[in-house]
Amino acid sequence: xxxxxxxxxxxxxxxxxxxxxxxxxxxxxxxxxxxxxxxxxxxxxxxxxxxxxxxxxxxxxxxxxxxxxxxxxxxxxxxxxxxxxxxxxxxxxxxxxxxxxxxxxxxxxxxxxxxxxxxxxxxxxxxxxxxxxxxxxxxxxxxxxxxxxxxxxxxxxxxxxxxxxxxxxxxxxxxxxxxxxxxxxxxx
Amino acid sequence: xxxxxxxxxxxxxxxxxxxxxxxxxxxxxxxxxxxxxxxxxxxxxxxxxxxxxxxxxxxxxxxxxxxxxxxxxxxxxxxxxxxxxxxxxxxxxxxxxxxxxxxxxxxxxxxxxxxxxxxxxxxxxxxxxxxxxxxxxxxxxxxxxxxxxxxxxxxxxxxxxxxxxxxxxxxxxxxxxxxxxxxxxxxxxxxxxxxxxxxxxxxxxxxxxxxxxxxxxxxxxxxxxxxxxxxxxxxxxxxxxxxxxxxxxxxxxxxxxxxxxxxxxxxxxxxxxxxxxxxxxxxxxxxxxxxxxxxxxxxxxxxxxxxxxxxxxxxxxxxxxxxxxxxxxxxxxxxxxxxxxxxxxxxxxxxxxxxxxxxxxxxxxxxxxxxxxxxxxxxxxxxxxxxxxxxxxxxxxxxxxxxxxxxxxxxxxxxxxxxxxxxxxxxxxxxxxxxxxxxxxxxxxxxxxxxxxxxxxxxxxxxxxxxxxxxxxxxxxxxxxxxxxxxxxxxxxxxxxxxxxxxxxxxxxxxxxxxxxxxxxxxxxxxxxxxxxxxxxxxxxxxxxxxxxxxxxxxxxxxxxxxxxxxxxxxxxxxxxxxxxxxxxxxxxxxxxxxxxxxxxxxxxxxxxxxxxxxxxxxxxxxxxxxxxxxxxxxxxxxxxxxxxxxxxxxxxxxxxxxxxxxxxxxxxxxxxxxxxxxxxxxxxxxxxxxxxxxxxxxxxxxxxxxxxxxxxxxxxxxxxxxxxxxxxxxxxxxxxxxxxxxxxxxxxxxxxxxxxxxxxxxxxxxxxx
Numbered sequence: 001x002x003x004x005x006x007x008x009x010x011x012x013x014x015x016x017x018x019x020x021x022x023x024x025x026x027x028x029x030x031x032x033x034x035x036x037x038x039x040x041x042x043x044x045x046x047x048x049x050x051x052x053x054x055x056x057x058x059x060x061x062x063x064x065x066x067x068x069x070x071x072x073x074x075x076x077x078x079x080x081x082x083x084x085x086x087x088x089x090x091x092x093x094x095x096x097x098x099x100x101x102x103x104x105x106x107x108x109x110x111x112x113x114x115x116x117x118x119x120x121x122x123x124x125x126x127x128x129x130x131x132x133x134x135x136x137x138x139x140x141x142x143x144x145x146x147x148x149x150x151x152x153x154x155x156x157x158x159x160x161x162x163x164x165x166x167x168x169x170x171x172x173x174x175x176x177x178x179x180x181x182x183x184x185x186x187x188x
Numbered sequence: 189x190x191x192x193x194x195x196x197x198x199x200x201x202x203x204x205x206x207x208x209x210x211x212x213x214x215x216x217x218x219x220x221x222x223x224x225x226x227x228x229x230x231x232x233x234x235x236x237x238x239x240x241x242x243x244x245x246x247x248x249x250x251x252x253x254x255x256x257x258x259x260x261x262x263x264x265x266x267x268x269x270x271x272x273x274x275x276x277x278x279x280x281x282x283x284x285x286x287x288x289x290x291x292x293x294x295x296x297x298x299x300x301x302x303x304x305x306x307x308x309x310x311x312x313x314x315x316x317x318x319x320x321x322x323x324x325x326x327x328x329x330x331x332x333x334x335x336x337x338x339x340x341x342x343x344x345x346x347x348x349x350x351x352x353x354x355x356x357x358x359x360x361x362x363x364x365x366x367x368x369x370x371x372x373x374x375x376x377x378x379x380x381x382x383x384x385x386x387x388x389x390x391x392x393x394x395x396x397x398x399x400x401x402x403x404x405x406x407x408x409x410x411x412x413x414x415x416x417x418x419x420x421x422x423x424x425x426x427x428x429x430x431x432x433x434x435x436x437x438x439x440x441x442x443x444x445x446x447x448x449x450x451x452x453x454x455x456x457x458x459x460x461x462x463x464x465x466x467x468x469x470x471x472x473x474x475x476x477x478x479x480x481x482x483x484x485x486x487x488x489x490x491x492x493x494x495x496x497x498x499x500x501x502x503x504x505x506x507x508x509x510x511x512x513x514x515x516x517x518x519x520x521x522x523x524x525x526x527x528x529x530x531x532x533x534x535x536x537x538x539x540x541x542x543x544x545x546x547x548x549x550x551x552x553x554x555x556x557x558x559x560x561x562x563x564x565x566x567x568x569x570x571x572x573x574x575x576x577x578x579x580x581x582x583x584x585x586x587x588x589x590x591x592x593x594x595x596x597x598x599x600x601x602x603x604x605x606x607x608x609x610x611x612x613x614x615x616x617x618x619x620x621x622x623x624x625x626x627x628x629x630x631x632x633x634x635x636x637x638x639x640x641x642x643x644x645x646x647x648x649x650x651x652x653x654x655x656x657x658x659x660x661x662x663x664x665x666x667x668x669x670x671x672x673x674x675x676x677x678x679x680x681x682x683x684x685x686x687x688x689x690x691x692x693x694x695x696x697x698x699x700x701x702x703x704x705x706x707x708x709x710x711x712x713x714x715x716x717x718x719x720x721x722x723x724x725x726x727x728x729x730x731x732x733x734x735x736x737x738x739x740x741x742x743x744x745x746x747x748x749x750x751x752x753x754x755x756x757x758x759x760x761x762x763x764x765x766x767x768x769x770x771x772x773x774x775x776x777x778x779x780x781x782x783x784x785x786x787x788x789x790x791x792x793x794x795x796x797x798x799x800x801x802x803x804x805x806x807x808x809x810x811x812x813x814x815x816x817x818x819x820x821x822x823x824x825x826x827x828x829x830x831x832x833x834x835x836x837x838x839x840x841x842x843x844x845x846x847x848x849x850x851x852x853x854x855x856x857x858x859x860x861x862x863x864x865x866x867x868x869x870x871x872x873x874x875x876x877x878x879x880x881x882x883x884x885x886x887x888x889x890x891x892x893x894x895x896x897x898x899x900x901x902x903x904x905x906x907x908x909x910x911x912x913x914x915x916x917x918x919x920x921x922x923x924x925x926x927x928x929x930x931x932x933x934x935x936x937x938x939x940x941x942x943x944x945x946x947x948x949x950x951x952x953x954x955x956x957x958x
Binding site: 088091094095123125128138139146149150151152153171172173175176178179180181182183186 | 233
């Protein structure tokens, strides 16, 4: 796939620093994608061929969203912990900003079929983020599994590898977390 | 500690969910013990697990956000240039992404549709797959299929496809807007089937056929369908989940409602052209009824899991039923089809119901094999030709019938296969000889004729009517095969047997007699076929109680068979066995026993000790023993027979039932009435299911049970069973003898019994007169 010209990313980062909200809109998906790409390179134990640019991007995002400079990755698990957390931040932030923007906006006409497809994706990302924080207090590992699954989009097998725990444990955590979170969200 | 407790909760939850719901309580009792808090927590989690279904959190956050707040807003794309294309107007949006009307600038200037696939995580792989796929897409060349020109990725990495721009309306909308009548809708739909067939011939499956992908344009005032997105579903769905429409993250890509049961099944990996046939069936259903086969009630939500489950497991209502039961919408539906609700229902009932349901079969091997077969049946319907008038369709309907009545129809099914098989064999053999071509054609014509049964609308959907097929054939046999007496004779025999199997003896007899007459002059008196017809005639005479006639017929036949076929020939043995039975019925028990022992010994040797005919002879011999008062010998032989029957053929088998009834007789005569009643009742139950209530055999079993009940003083039940037997198929020879039946002696003062005797005689006389 065609790589974005570095100058364009730099421009967007510049715009974002200057408070241009549209620049952030454009950046968030890019940062997310880069993180995802990095995650997959990590899993495949390969070196990304565009480390520099990714690093710059992620570094900037991290600084801006989490407020500290990117830490040195201590291990693969550490990397995944940090990356997934960041991806979660990005997505929740994105959801927050758009939820505000969407009010009053015209809704696209969708057919019955599209509605049916959409219904199962009808999850309030922000509410889920809150519920996940509550879950983390009971079981931190379990909340990381959900983070990697839902926010970072890894498969259960990939999670098992990323967290260096057995696949059966991941499956058990995931099943229980789904039930727990569903109950939590239904209460709201 | 709280964490440990939670770990335990997770373990119990996981174990419980692995168990079937009805075993969970017991498991929880054991796992949680007296800890009520733990147990209610697990139970609460099980409940939310069930409520969450498979789709909760199946999509990842980016996927959710992409759908709810598209990352690339339409405004930002307007006038954007992607490759050679400038985006002009957003013309569609859905789960897959957005569709733009775009202007191509080079190498040619034209309008195209550009489909931006929503940003996902596997864009690279998707493009690679698409590059492979587009080579096969390029070989499709059909006016009703929109071409795919190009594929690529935007500078920010979003994949896109470029296709022919079709300024059309979804087929269902078009038909409703124009108020097209059913016939016009069908003609348009046939064109769609033809296009799909073209793609299938190039080994390309659409996988997402639905009205939104079947657009209609008017060309010179005539509607022309164009199918878009051919092959895109494959290119854009991740390979990891095979061909299924679930992505490997478990999220769902596809259009529920139009997807085939195999596509709705997460575990089924292969999807073939018949999956498109199913989707075409759904489109047809919507064109006819205005509703999806599994549409939720208006205003009611239908969870995705539930919808998929229904597609996999439930049979949808027939189109005519759908319209006739949906009162709220039926008048609008009818109006859009230029008709009234009642007329619409009668238009749909019959062929259209049937062919739509065939396209929607759950088991794809029972669907139309190809789109063009579906189109062909619709064309036949439009031409007022019988739909699916081929033997395959008849056997299909038989199959449906058989599912309800299991073995009973084996007889009727046997008949159709017998007829069809006979005809095909003949035709194949005759085809080899050029001068016999005419004859082969005559058979073909005759066969085709008899399967065109009466009014198609009455035929479809009703229970099978093997009888109907048969009556039609019997009627046509004189005219249809007049030029060919040998063939005519054979067909008469085949059909006579079919009537015999159905218990319709007089019809069978007259066909046998005519068959023998024709056969004797056409192929000779010693021809095996002629002899075999004579054997059946003898048997049918016996069955009707014409014992003297039966005996002389069988004796003279036996003489010819011994000479022509040999003394150990299976057919010769069959006639000896039949003669023994006739003799026994006439009271000549000693000769009967001698003949049956001779036959049994040869059959065991030639056919084997568990063969059908061997077992039949054992049954007969046991009866003959019993009739000589050697009940213990009879009981022993019959128990042996029943044991083999049951082991080899199972309970639901007429041979097994026969042995059971014989044994019941012996038990009764040995004074073990309760054993006898039990056996009779069981036999009656199976017969009722296998044969139906109107069969001679069932009636005779009722009669037998009535006898023993009368002897034991259970008068009411005895009389009511007797009445049922007389009303439902008791043969005249028994009707006429009820009064003399010793079991009923105790009833002779009973006025109800006297009335029944009179009634039975009257009925028997009436039957003889017929």
